[in-house]
Amino acid sequence: MTSPVLRLATPNDTDRCYDIEAAAYEGDEGATREKIATRIVQYPEGFLVMTLNDGIIGFINGGCAHEVVMSDEAFKELIGHDPAAPNVVIMSVVIDPAHQGNGYASKLMQAFVEHMKTLGKQTIHLMCKERHVLLYERMGYRYVKPSDSDHGGMAWHEMVMVL
Template sequence: MTASPTFRHAVPADAVRCFEIETAAYEGDEAATLEKIATRIAQYPEGFLILEAEGGIAGFINSGCAFEVVMSDEAFKELIGHDPVAPNVVIMSVVIDPAEQGKGYSKLLMQRFIRDMREAGKKSIHLMCKEQHVALYAKMGYRYTQPSASDHGGVAWHEMVMDL
């Protein structure tokens, strides 16, 4: 029997492994650079949740907080404009190592992230996803808002929000 996954906040030493997972799971320019991941860990570890399974990092969610959410703001991906006390959370990546997919980890990770953000007193969680993931996030409690103005990575994105 395998052990249940565990959760923790990221530390700087996690950046390289998270970058490996990010580049394995996202196509081309969609993946964050190692520098962006390291910045997100350094500036907002409370919003960088790691799921560990079988003794290693299997996936993560990273985010920042804003008073006014503009999902197409590319600078925010480097946490420019991030304020940890702001009430609105913006998810930048939800990633499970391709070798670990199909085990229900993304749902467990999102449930824990939502719980943590609720406990932190946040008011909403925003994310962008590809069309094929809209139904998945809707099942998790997100509401579709609009097609995104972002063309990050040359892909069409859709904006969703959850009120906490």
């Protein structure tokens, strides 16, 4: 079986990444095409895509901040993002539903963590639904608190990993 390959996103990946985001997230919790395009252009170092047989099957992206405020909706458009900041905030971790259940999300997350270490980052922050808290704890994240964010009308939980 072919192994997935990871690489940095390019603007040409925008439409495929948006299609995956729209298919995998519930309601309006997924990012818009414009937000995905902005994230790729403004911080390609923080946007990894996973390909299988040259087709994108998933991606992870984030931005960097000096002070992390997980409920800051404007940050999802990279307002306040500073590529030199030490703290990474993950915005999306997503695998095409047709490829879920194969361990790809864990591989994507592990590669992202290693990539952020090579960039000298100090922490990685994320928000997840309650059903994913234990998964992220197994990956090395520490539970912080229930989030003030009601993004997409959902309840979220904040997690952090010290690198």
